[in-house]
Amino acid sequence: MSDTQEESFISHLIELRDRLLRSIVSIVVVLVVLCVYPGPGEIYDFLAAPLTKALPEGTKMVAIGVITPFMVPLKVTAMVAFVVALPFILYQVWAFIAPGLYAHEKRLGVPLIISSTLLFLMGMSFCYFFVFGQVFSFIASFAPKSITPAPDIEAYLSFVMTMFLAFGIAFEVPVALVVLVKLGVVTVEKLKEWRSYFIVGAFIVAAVVTPPDVVSQLALAIPMCLLYELGILASRLVSKPAEVERESEDAVESVRRLPE
Secondary structure, eight states, X not given: OOHHHHHHXXXXXXXXXXXXXXXXXXXXXXXXXXXXXXXXXXXXXXXXXXXXXXXXXXXXXXXXXXXXXXXHHHHHHHHHHHHHHHHHHXXXXXXXXXXXXXXXXXXXXXXXXXXXXHHHHHHHHHIIIIIHHHHHHHHHHXXXXXXXXOOBHHHHHHHHHHHHHHHHHHTTHHHHHHHHHHXXXXXXXXXXXXXXXXXXXXXXXXXXXXXXXXXXXXXXXXXXXXXXXXXXXXXXXXXXXXXXXXXXXXXXXXXXXXXX
């Protein structure tokens, strides 16, 4: 490795370190602000609202561990801080990789980052405001009258994180299809042919990652199928393979470099 290459490699590492530190600092700053107002307790109460509404009147959740009442709300607050700081973190990622991209990749990068962020948040919001209420009410209706359900707050957090992740990733289907078509991995015609296979796969995934009830499984599988159709429509707009655009840009750049 030459001295120039080594200096370039070191400068990239330094830039990567700086952008990672900025991202971490942004999360910490948001976390501190959220701990001051509205506070970890209020944030956890908001997260637990769909479950507490489905529980019998006067029933509360329980904390089994000694430090669980402190750690679990703090973990929830850290999760919210990461979501709030996510646009800034994605900007840092984009600023780091953008100089090495082609012009057409730069044009596609910002819309993909924005759309993927919005879709992930939409998946979480759909899960919280619609799915949780339906699932918890459905489960509560099957609970025997002889028991008093008192879920553990740490188990509830684990369940919520799993569901948020499942729905957030599921809502990224259009972005994934656009990227695959843009890279030339698949074509729009192939996506249409694979529609029936995707529908079957969506219901299988929903059966695996969601609770064993029909409501939550349908609430995940149906949006995935609709988003697949949306991804096909969006893929038509960017169906020109990346290799063709890259060759065109290289040709233009070669012409520019020709001596006058």
